[in-house]
Amino acid sequence: MRPGWRNIIPHIVLSVFSLAILLPLIWVVRVSLTDKLTAYKIPPEIGHVGIENYIEIFSTYPFERWFFNSLIVALVSTAIALPLATAMAYAFARFNTGGAFLRLGVLASQMLPPIILVLPLFTLFFSTGLMQTRMGLILAHLTISLPFLAWMLVSFFEGDSASLEEAARIDGATRWQAFIKIAVPVAAPGILAAGLLGFILSWNEFLFALVLSGADSQTLPIGLASMETHAGVEIAPLAAATVVSLLPVFALLPFLRKYLIKGLSLGALK
Amino acid sequence: MAGIELKNISKVYGGSVVAVDDISLEIKDGEFMIFLGPSGCGKSTTLRMIGGLESISKGDLLIGGKRMNDVDPADRDIAIVFQNYALYPHMTVAGNLGFGLKLRGVDRGEIERRIKAISSMMGIEALLERKPAQLSGGQRQRVALGRALVREPQAFLLDEPLSNLDAKLRAAMRTELIKLHHKVGTTIIHVTHDQIEAMTMGQRICIMKDGHIIQVGAPLDVYRNPANTFVAGFLASPPMNLVTGRLEGNGGGDLHALAGAARLPIPEAFRAGYAGHSGAAVTVGLRPEDFHLAPLAGRSVPVAVRTVAVELLGPEVILVAELGGAGGPEIQARMPRDFLARPGAELTLHYDLTQIHLFDGQSGTALARPQIA
Ligand SMILES: Nc1ncnc2c1ncn2[C@@H]1O[C@H](COP(=O)(O)OP(=O)(O)OP(=O)(O)O)[C@@H](O)[C@H]1O
Ligand SMILES: [Mg+2]
Numbered sequence: 001m002r003p004g005w006r007n008i009i010p011h012i013v014l015s016v017f018s019l020a021i022l023l024p025l026i027w028v029v030r031v032s033l034t035d036k037l038t039a040y041k042i043p044p045e046i047g048h049v050g051i052e053n054y055i056e057i058f059s060t061y062p063f064e065r066w067f068f069n070s071l072i073v074a075l076v077s078t079a080i081a082l083p084l085a086t087a088m089a090y091a092f093a094r095f096n097t098g099g100a101f102l103r104l105g106v107l108a109s110q111m112l113p114p115i116i117l118v119l120p121l122f123t124l125f126f127s128t129g130l131m132q133t134r135m136g137l138i139l140a141h142l143t144i145s146l147p148f149l150a151w152m153l154v155s156f157f158e159g160d161s162a163s164l165e166e167a168a169r170i171d172g173a174t175r176w177q178a179f180i181k182i183a184v185p186v187a188a189p190g191i192l193a194a195g196l197l198g199f200i201l202s203w204n205e206f207l208f209a210l211v212l213s214g215a216d217s218q219t220l221p222i223g224l225a226s227m228e229t230h231a232g233v234e235i236a237p238l239a240a241a242t243v244v245s246l247l248p249v250f251a252l253l254p255f256l257r258k259y260l261i262k263g264l265s266l267g268a269l270k
Numbered sequence: 271m272a273g274i275e276l277k278n279i280s281k282v283y284g285g286s287v288v289a290v291d292d293i294s295l296e297i298k299d300g301e302f303m304i305f306l307g308p309s310g311c312g313k314s315t316t317l318r319m320i321g322g323l324e325s326i327s328k329g330d331l332l333i334g335g336k337r338m339n340d341v342d343p344a345d346r347d348i349a350i351v352f353q354n355y356a357l358y359p360h361m362t363v364a365g366n367l368g369f370g371l372k373l374r375g376v377d378r379g380e381i382e383r384r385i386k387a388i389s390s391m392m393g394i395e396a397l398l399e400r401k402p403a404q405l406s407g408g409q410r411q412r413v414a415l416g417r418a419l420v421r422e423p424q425a426f427l428l429d430e431p432l433s434n435l436d437a438k439l440r441a442a443m444r445t446e447l448i449k450l451h452h453k454v455g456t457t458i459i460h461v462t463h464d465q466i467e468a469m470t471m472g473q474r475i476c477i478m479k480d481g482h483i484i485q486v487g488a489p490l491d492v493y494r495n496p497a498n499t500f501v502a503g504f505l506a507s508p509p510m511n512l513v514t515g516r517l518e519g520n521g522g523g524d525l526h527a528l529a530g531a532a533r534l535p536i537p538e539a540f541r542a543g544y545a546g547h548s549g550a551a552v553t554v555g556l557r558p559e560d561f562h563l564a565p566l567a568g569r570s571v572p573v574a575v576r577t578v579a580v581e582l583l584g585p586e587v588i589l590v591a592e593l594g595g596a597g598g599p600e601i602q603a604r605m606p607r608d609f610l611a612r613p614g615a616e617l618t619l620h621y622d623l624t625q626i627h628l629f630d631g632q633s634g635t636a637l638a639r640p641q642i643a
Contacts, residue, residue, distance in 0.1 A: 166323050167356035171370035171421070172344045181369075185360040 032239035039236040053240035057227075063241060065216075066223030070245070073134055073209075073219055074202035077141040081149055082195050088146075089153030090183065094162065103154070106147045117143055118211050125212060132214025140208040145198040152197070156190035157183060193259035196252045203249060220245040272334030272424040273299040274320060274457060279329035281315050281481075289315040291481035292329070297459060299334075302451050304489075305461040306468045307478035308504070313461045314353075316478075317427045320459070321350050333424060344373075349418035353429045353461075355410050357402040363389075363413050364398040370421045388420040408439045419450070425457035432467065440464075444471060465507045469493065477501050499634035502555050502627060508588060510627065511556045511601040517628065519548035527628060529554040531594025532573045537623045543639035544628060551631030558588070560625040561603035570620040575601070577611040591617070 031039045032054070038047035057063040088106075091097040098105075121140055122131070130136035161183050168178040184191070206221040213222060224245065227238050274297040281290040290312040297303045305313045318324040320331060322343030331338045338346055349370075358366050364385055371381045389395045392412045402410055411431060418426055428447075432440045448471055451458055462468055468475055469489045476486045477500075485497040496502035502510040515529035517536075525536040525545060534554065536544055562570060575591035578600060587605040592598040595616065603619060611617060628637045 163352065163354065163356045164358060166343075167350070167352060168358070168369070169323070169343045170321055170348065170350045171417070172373040173369075174342075174344060177373065182358060186358075188360070 028239045028242050031236055032243045034236060036234065036236045039239070053237045054244070056237045057241045057244070060237070061223070061227060061241070063223065063244070066218055066220045067245070069134060069213075069217055070203055070219040070221075071248075073137050073141060073217075074199045076134075077138045077145060077202045078195055078198040080138070081142055081145040081198050082191065085146055085149035085153055085194065085198075086184070086187075086191055088150035090157050090179065092150070092154045093157035094165075103151075107151055109147050110144075110151075114144070114207050118207060121208070122211055131212065132217055134213075134217045137209060137213050137217060137219070140212055141202040141205055144205065144208075145201050148201065149194045149198050152194050153187065153190055156187035161186050189259040193256055196256045196259070200249055200252060200256075203245075272457065273297055273301070274425060274459070275330075275332040275335075276316075276320075277330040277332065279316075279319065279331060280327045281312070281319060281324060282327040288481055290319070293478075293481070293483045294329075295476060295483060295486065297457060300455045300457055301474065302448075302458045302460065302472045304468050304472035304475040305459060305478060306463075306475050306504075307484075309463075311478040312481040313478060314429055317350065317429055317459065317461060320425075321348050321427055322346050323350075347421075347424045348427060349421055349423040349425075350427045351414050351418050351429065351431045353431070353433065355402075355414040357410055357413055357417070359402050362399050362401055363394060363405070366402070366413055366417050367398075367420050370417070374421075384420050388416045391419070392416040407434050408436075408443075411435060411443070415447075419454075422454075423456070425459070428458065428460045430461050430463065433463065447471065465505065468505070475505075477504065495636070496555070496627065497636055499553055499555070499629045502629070502636075506557075508558050508602045508604070511558065511593075511599075512629075513554045513556065513593060513599045513601065514631065515552055515554045516631075517544060517547050517550055517552050519545065527552065527554045527626065529556070529593060530598035532598075534571055534573075534621065534623065534626060536626070537569065539624075540626070540639045544637055547628070547630075547637055552637065553629040553631055553634065555627030555629060556601060556621060557625055557627075558602045558604040560622040561589075561601075561605075561619045562622065563605065563609070563619065565620045566622055569624050570622050572618050573621050575603070575617050575619055577613050577615045577617060579613060580605075580609070580611055582607075591619075 027044075030044070033049050033051065035048045035050070035052065038045060041047065092103055117140075121136075121143075125131040125133075125136045125140075130139065164182050164186060165173075165178040168182045169175070173181065204221065205219075206225075209219045209222045210225075213219060218226070220241075224238060224241050227234060227241060276293055276295045278292050278294055279290060280288065280292050282288050293312075293316070305316065307313055315324060319326050320333075322338070322341060326339050333346060333348070358369065361369065367385045367388060368381045371384065376384075385398070386395070389398055392415060394409060394412050394416060397405060397409060397413070402413070405413065411434065415431065418428075432443050432447075435443060444467060447458075447460070458472075460467070460471060462471075472489065474486060475489050475492055477484045477492065479500055485492055485501050487495075492501060493505055496505065496510070499512055503512055513529040515527055517525065517527055519525040525541050525548060527534045527536060561573075565572070573593065574595050575589075575593055576596050576598070577589065577591050579590040581588040581590070584607065586607055587609040589603045589605050589609065589611065591601060591603060593601045628639070629635060630637060
C-alpha cells in the first residue's frame with residue numbers, strides 16, 4: 001500500500017481511537033513510576049522516576065497472595081472448563097444435543113446480569129462451606145467460562161471437522177479415536193484460544209470474587225480495590241499493582257490473536 | 271476383496287426426504303462400477319450407506335456375502351476417497367497415509383514399507399513430510415487416493431475424485447485409476463458426472479435418477495440401447511436428439527417414424543418389434559454422430575435440415591439445425607472437422623436408419639426391438 005492522501009483520514013480516525021485506548025494505560029504506567037506527590041500533579045510533570053511503588057506493593061500489601069490466588073483460580077477454572085466446554089461443543093455440533101433450545105439456553109445464561117447468580121451462590125456456598133475458599137470461586141467462575149467457551153467452540157467442530165472424522169472412521173477409527181485424534185487436534189487453535197480467553201475472563205472477574213472470596217482467597221481485582229489506606233487511595237502504588245496485574249493478560253494476547261486467526265483445517269479439503 | 275450387493279435399499283432422511291428409493295444392485299468381486307446421474311440423485315448417499323457413514327432405512331447391504339447393515343464403518347474394511355479429499359490437516363502426508371494402518375495395529379516397519387510402496391506408485395515420495403496445506407490440488411488428490419490404497423481394503427468407493435482436477439491431470443489420473451484397477455483388481459465404485467470417465471473407466475455403468483436406478487450395463491451397451499429417454503438424453507455429449515413424433519404404418523410392410531417434417535422409414539429388422547405401436551405417439555431418438563454428409567449404402571435416408579449454428583470444436587464440428595427445414599425441432603449433428611455452413615443454409619444430411627431409437631411418447635421407455643450390438 002502506498003501512503004497516499006486517501007490514507008490520511010482513516011489514519012487520523014484510527015489514531016484518535018488508539019489514543020483513547022492507550023492514554024489511560026500510558027497514564028497508569030507513568031503514575032506507577034513516579035512518587036506519591038508527583039502522581040497527583042496537574043498538569044502532569046515527569047518529576048521523579050523510580051520503582052519504589054513496585055517494591056511497596058509487595059512489602060506493604062499481600063500482593064503476591066492476591067496474584068497467586070488469581071493465578072490458581074484462573075488456571076484451575078480454565079483447566080476444568082476447557083475439557084467440559086470442548087465436550088459440550090462437540091455434542092452440540094455433532095449430535096445437535098438438546099437442539100436449538102439448549103444452545104440458546106446456554107447463551108441465555110450469559111445474558112443474565114451476573115448479580116442474579118451471586119446471591120444463590122452465596123447461600124449455597126455458605127451452607128456447603130465453600131464460602132471464602134478458592135474452590136468456591138473456581139466453581140463460580142465456571143458459571144461464566146463454561147457456557148461462554150462451549151458457545152465459542154461449537155463452530156470449531158462444525159463443517160470440515162465432521163467430514164474429517166468420517167474419513168477417520170472409514171480408516172478404522174472408533175468414534176472416540178476420531179474425536180481425540182482428529183476432531184480435537186483440528187480444533188486445537190480454537191481450543192487454545194478458548195483456554196486463553198477463559199483464563200482472562202477469570203483473571204479479570206470482579207463481582208463473584210468480591211462477594212464470595214475471603215481474606216485468604218482474595219484475587220487481584222479485589223485486592224486492587226482494597227488498596228485504600230487511612231489517607232485515601234494511594235494512587236501510585238495502585239497504578240503499579242495494576243500494571244503488574246495486567247502483565248499476564250498482555251503476555252497472552254498475542255497468542256490469542258494468533259490462534260483465533262489461524263485457519264481451522266488448512267488444506268484438509270479440496 | 272469382496273463383492274457388494276444392495277438388496278431393495280432405501281434411504282429416508284428425517285422421515286420424509288427419500289434420497290434413495292428401493293435400489294437393488296449387485297457389484298461383483300473385482301468389478302469396476304460407475305455411478306452416473308444428475309446432481310441430487312442419491313449417488314453419494316448410496317456410497318455413504320455402503321461405507322457405513324449413513325444408516326440404511328430399508329433393505330440389506332451385503333459385502334462379501336455378509337449382511338453389513340449394522341456393522342461399524344471401521345469394521346467394513348472399505349476405503350472411501352471423498353470428493354473433497356478430507357485429508358487430516360494436522361498430519362503430514364506420511365501421517366495421513368499411515369493413519370489407518372496404525373489404528374489397525376500394523377507394526378511400524380510394515381507401515382513404513384507400505385507407505386513407501388504406495389507413495390512411489392502415486393508419485394508422492396517427495397511430499398511425505400509436507401502437510402496437506404502445502405500441496406496442490408492434484409497432489410492432495412493423489413494423497414487421498416494413496417490413503418485409500420495403502421490399506422488394501424475390500425473395496426474402494428470413489429466419490430467424484432477427479433472432479434477438482436484440470437483437464438490434463440484428470441485424463442492422466444483416469445488412466446492411472448484404470449491401470450491401478452488392472453493391477454490390484456479390487457472392487458471399485460466410482461461416482462462421476464463426467465461422460466468420458468463414465469464411458470471409459472468402468473466395466474459397467476449404473477445410471478441413477480431421483481433415487482432410482484434407471485439402467486445398469488456395460489458402457490457401450492447402455493450407449494447403444496438406452497432404456498429410456500432419460501438415459502438417452504444423459505449419456506454422451508452431445509446427447510441423443512429426442513424429437514417428438516409419431517409412428518405410422520399402412521398395415522402392409524411400410525412403417526415409418528415422423529419426426530417434425532422428417533420421415534424416417536423403419537428398417538426391416540426393427541419392424542417386427544415396432545409394428546405393434548403403429549399409430550402411437552413416440553419420441554424419436556437420433557444420435558448426433560449418425561448424421562452423415564453422404565448416403566450410406568442401403569441403410570440411410572436423406573433428411574432436410576436448416577442450419578442454425580455451427581460450433582467449431584477442432585476435431586469435429588457440431589451442427590445445430592432445424593430438422594425438416596425452418597421451424598422444425600432443433601437437433602445437433604456431429605460433422606467432420608472441415609464442415610462449414612452458413613446459418614440459414616438448407617442442407618441434406620443422411621441419417622443411419624440402423625441407429626434409430628424409438629421411445630414411448632408418454633412414459634419415455636424404449637420400445638422393444640432387437641438390441642444394437
Ligand atoms: N443429511 C441430509 N438430510 C436430508 N436430505 C439429504 C441429506 N443428504 C442428502 N440429502 C438429499 O438426498 C438426495 C441425494 O443426495 P446425494 O448427496 O446422495 O446426491 P448426489 O447424487 O451425490 O448428488 P451430487 O452429484 O450433487 O453429489 C438429495 O436430494 C439431497 O438433498
Ligand atoms: Mg454427491
